[in-house]
Amino acid sequence: MSDTKIRNMEEFAAVSGISRPTISKYFHDPDSVRPSTRERIERALETYDYRPNIFAMNQNRKLTKxxxxxxxxxxxxxxxxxxxxxxxxxxxxxxxxxxxxxxxxxxxxxxxxxxxxxxxxxxxxxxxxxxxxxxxxxxxxxxxxxxxxxxxxxxxxxxxxxxxDNFSFVSQTVEYLTRTGDPPCFFEMMTPANPNANKRRLAYLEMMERLGLEPHVIKIEGEGWAFEEIGRQGALRILDAGGFPTNIVLCSNDRLAIGLLSACYERGFRVGRGEGCALRVASHDDHPFSRFTCPSLTTAAHDYxxxxxxxxxxxxxxxxxxxxxxxxxxxxxxxxxxxxxxx
The missing domain is CATH 3.40.50.2300 (Response regulator)
Structure with a gap:
């Protein structure tokens, strides 16, 4: 028996000198290959102690799609x-x-x-x-x-x-917001359900360090997937306590941003770039509803x-x-x- 560890059918084909389609054919039906080829395959199986995954043996696309x-x-x-x-x-x-x-x-x-x-x-x-x-x-x-x-x-x-690429999302939004206004604070859940949120926070911190700017990470309470309500409640508490540390808020995802926009409306804070606006709000994901919010949401879009x-x-x-x-x-x-x- 060889000490060589065979991990998949491709590697077995390479060491045995037999084509992968022929080996695959053997695993589906040993009688479907010539007796001499079958002997070669079985000798190689014994030599390398290779046993294919059950799906490599039985789940050929001819059998299941x-x-x-x-x-x-x-x-x-x-x-x-x-x-x-x-x-x-x-x-x-x-x-x-x-x-x-x-x-x-x-x-x-x-x-x-x-x-x-x-x-x-x-x-x-x-x-x-x-x-x-x-x-x-x-x-x-x-x-x-x-x-x-x-x-x-x-x-x-x-x-x-x-x-x-989560860094691509955040680097573009941070660069745009700092180029066109004050440095943004970052609005996120304290215990986010999706691990992409952690990567976006780290990207925000890295971008702010690169730009020589002070970061502000705002963590709000809430667990689970009801992001809009979590964002709304968190933003209401912040607005009632004196507001955000900057007048530009970058949200971890669009659903939190939708909740934040709702809170701003309830408290009479106008959001946008125009005269009389108290806050600018941007986010990430390009949620299918983000273009229908009021105002429509600046965001970074996935390439679906x-x-x-x-x-x-x-x-x-x-x-x-x-x-x-x-x-x-x-x-x-x-x-x-x-x-x-x-x-």
Whole structure:
């Protein structure tokens, strides 16, 4: 027996000198290859002690075209939009997608992963809860099922991650706001549900340091996914206590900003760039409703098309590779600054 550790079908094909399609054909039906080829494969299996993942053996696209899509909170319009685009691209690629929502609950996310494992899909596109996820459960699932993570990255988990570059979001908004007015303060939840919020806060601090400006991070109480109400209540408390430390507020995400705009309206604070405005407000994500707020919200937009296309393409490549890549990949897409009336 060789000491060489074989991790996937591609590596086994390389060391055995037999083409990957022939090996795949053997695993689906040993009698479908010539007897001499079958002997070579079985000798190599014994030499390298290789046993393929169950999905590499049984879940060839000829047998199943089912794909799972899992999001943390479907009621969030961002996830509704990205899920819509992923579903459409799955269908265009010849897959049959099934959509699941964890509704912000760890137990439900675990149950969904268990159900998907039993369904034996060709692959899964997973946006995990993040800090609220059970890492061991997610790791175990990804070890069994070909999985591409999107939106929320868990380092080292899954075969690939596709998402947005959070530094790109914040660097553009901070640069624009400081160039056109006073330095912004950063408005966020004390215990954010999505780990992208932590990356955005760190990006804000880094940008303020680069610019030689004093940062102001405003943390508000609240847990869960009711971001608009959390933002509204937090902003009301701040306004009633004397207001923000600067007249420009950069929110961690658009849903918090929508709550802040509501609080400003209730307290009679006019938001925008025009004469008589007390505050400028900007944010991140380009929430589908952000252009309909009053005033419309300046924000940094996700590239929905690029993320969806790359996620589906990566999953397709993963399935074709037998469910494993030689090396985990990460692909990040830059944001696009969207200037509107709020800032």
């Amino acid at each position: 089912n794909v799972g899509i899992v999001v943390p909170y479907l009621a969030d319009p961002f996830f509704a939009e990205i899920a819509r685009q992923l579903e459409q691209r799955c269908i265009e690629a010849g897959f049959r997608p099934t959509l699941f929502s964890a509704h912000g609950q760890q137990d439900l996310e675990n149950d969904i992963l268990d159900s998907l494992r039993s369904l034996k899909p060709a692959g899964v596109l997973l946006a995990p809860l993040g800090r609220a996820s059970d890492r061991k459960t997610v790791e175990s699932f990804c070890a069994d099922v070909p999985t591409v993570l999107f939106d929320s990255n868990i380092e080292g988990v899954g075969e690939a991650f596709v998402g947005s 098309d690029a993320v969806a296309n790359c996620a589906i393409g990566t999953l397709n490549d993963l399935i074709e590779a037998g469910g494993r890549f030689q090396k985990r990949t990460e692909t990040l897409f830059a944001a696009r600054l969207v200037l509107r009336a709020s800032a």
